[in-house]
Amino acid sequence: MRAELARERALREELEETVQRKSQSLRRANASLVSLARQVDRMVKERTEDLARDRAEAEAESAAKTQFLATMSHEIRTPLNGVLGMASALADTALAEGQSQILGVLRESGQLLLNIVDDILDLSKIEEGKLELERLPTDVVALMELVCRQFKPRIEAKGLSFTTLYGGELAAGVAWVNIDPTRFQQVLTNLLSNAVKFTDAGAIALSASMEPARNGAFLLSVTVRDTGVGLSAQQADRLFEPYMQADASIHRSHGGTGLGLAIARQICERMGGTLTCRSAEGDGSEFCATFQVARAEPAQKLPDAQDDNALEILNARRWKVLVAEDNRTNRMVLHHILRECDLDLHWVDNGEEAVKAWRRERPDLVLMDVNMPLLDGVSATALIRQEEQASGREAVPIIAVSANALVHQIKSYLASGMSDHVAKPIRKQKLLSVMARALRPEVGPKRKPTLYP
CATH class of the missing domain: 1.10.287.130 (Signal transduction histidine kinase, dimerisation/phosphotransfer (DHp) domain)
Incomplete structure (x- = not known):
């Protein structure tokens, strides 16, 4: 136990x-x-x-x-x-x-x-x-014709022949699609500029077509061919790299940064297409840019940089225009541009004076610089819009005329109440056209970016 x-x-x-x-x-x-x-x-x-x-x-x-x-x-x-x-x-x-x-x-x-x-x-x-890319109703045939007309004097000056051919959906001579017209024009301008630059004899040809693709979309193709110096396979491989050119001698003889084609390809890819090159040394080059697009309803034609009616509208009466600009040289440029129009001009050199002059003069239109002393153009615009709303006074068109030309800057100006934007350096016809559009009652001051034709 x-x-x-x-x-x-x-x-x-x-x-x-x-x-x-x-x-x-x-x-x-x-x-x-x-x-x-x-x-x-x-x-x-x-x-x-x-x-x-x-x-x-x-x-x-x-x-x-x-x-x-x-x-x-x-x-x-x-x-x-x-x-x-x-x-x-x-x-x-x-x-x-x-x-x-x-x-x-x-x-x-x-x-x-x-x-x-x-x-x-x-x-x-x-x-x-x-x-950032926009999708705006654009007649791409009219836009291509516009770019071709701009290059025609340079092509003729070099003694080159130039032909255009439109096929597929473009054969009718008009084709409205949703596309970013500015970026499309940028790609086309780059391709034609290079063709003119590197072709000393022979011909340049532009051909374009638009064919049905998937899901109701269309593939827009633009091809530029030239009889220029051409490229070796090794040179062609380097073309689309930023800051790279086919050969160092190109920079010495023709200049340029080597950015244009790299940017053009990125734009094409962002728009659902691509940019390719076929070339042989001594036998010219062929560049083909493609874009995915959708059909669009024809847009209302707005006056653009080519509109000859701008002067007619601006001289229809003696419009009172307030110009807010502090830089003496910029004032001289504006004075030269506006002297063709019989305008009643009132000049101020800062935002505070702009607001005071708006109260006093009751202008039909305001050209507003952005970077000004005492009060900048955006703040001055905001004050004017607030007083208009409080008093029931009709909104005056205010056009930003500024060297600040980045997309996000322009958007902020429009969001602040500005009606439109013209970038510096100022293109004369562009400024006159935007002013005419702002003063044209059936169109009004606020708009989408320029459409084509």
């Missing part, structure tokens, strides 16, 4: 010892798990903080880059407005043949510099995924 009790006691003690060991092991394991959980939690927290910090730094860097590019664009566009504006004024005077040639070089060089600035901004927007 005693022996049995002793065995039970020993067994119980052994079990208790085993339980104690297991408990200690579990406590140690639990402590390890708690420690590991805390470590993982700390690591996750640190990683989350690192990611948040990296994201904040990346966003700050992107914002700084955007601000830098916007500032540089403004600072380059402002003096270019003076250069190109005064060159335009000089072109309206009697010039000797040699002077006309010098002036032509001056204007061409100024426009080239502006194109380079625009290309750099476009590439930056593409790299950051901020290139």
Whole structure:
């Protein structure tokens, strides 16, 4: 009996010892798990903080880059407005043949510099995924014809022949589709510009067609062929890389940044198509741009940069126009552009004076610079709109005339109450057309971007 009790006691003690060991092991394991959980939690927290910090730094860097590019664009566009504006004024005077040639070089060089600035901004927007596209009713045949007319003098000056051919849905000579007309024109302009630049003899041909694709969409194809110098296979591979040209000698002989084709391909891809090249050295080149488009109802024709009715509208009566511009050179440019119209002009050089003059003069139209002392153009516009709403006074068309020409800037101006935007350097016909549209009662001041034809 005693022996049995002793065995039970020993067994119980052994079990208790085993339980104690297991408990200690579990406590140690639990402590390890708690420690590991805390470590993982700390690591996750640190990683989350690192990611948040990296994201904040990346966003700050992107914002700084955007601000830098916007500032540089403004600072380059402002003096270019003076250069190109005064060159335009000089072109309206009697010039000797040699002077006309010098002036032509001056204007061409100024426009080239502006194109380079625009290309750099476009590439930056593409790299950051901020290139915005619109889908507007556009007669693409009319737009292509417009671009071809613009290139015709340059082509004829080089003694080249030029042909156009429209097939498929374009054969009727008119085709309304939803597309971004500005970007479509940019691609077409780049292809024709390169063809003219690199073709010294022979011909340039543009052909375009539109064929049904999937889901009711259409594939719009535009091909530009030339008999220029052509490219080797190795050179063709480099064409669509940013800042790259087929050969270093191209930059020396023809200039350029090497951005145009890279941007054009990105635009095509963003519009559901692509841009390809077929070429043989010494045997010319063929570039084909494609776009996914949908049919559109014909849009109301609005006056655009080619509209000859602008002067007629602006001279229909003596419109009272308030001009808010603080830069002396920009004032000279505006004065030259507006002198063809019998306008009652009132000039101010800051936003505060603009608001006061609006109250006092009751103008028919306001041309508003954005960056001005005392009160900027956006704030001045907001004050005018507030007072109009409070008093029941009819809204005056306010056109932003600014060297701030980035998409997000223009959108913010329109959101603030401005009716339209004209970028500096100011193109004379563009400004007159926008003013005429704002003063034309059946169209009114607020509108969508220019449509074609």
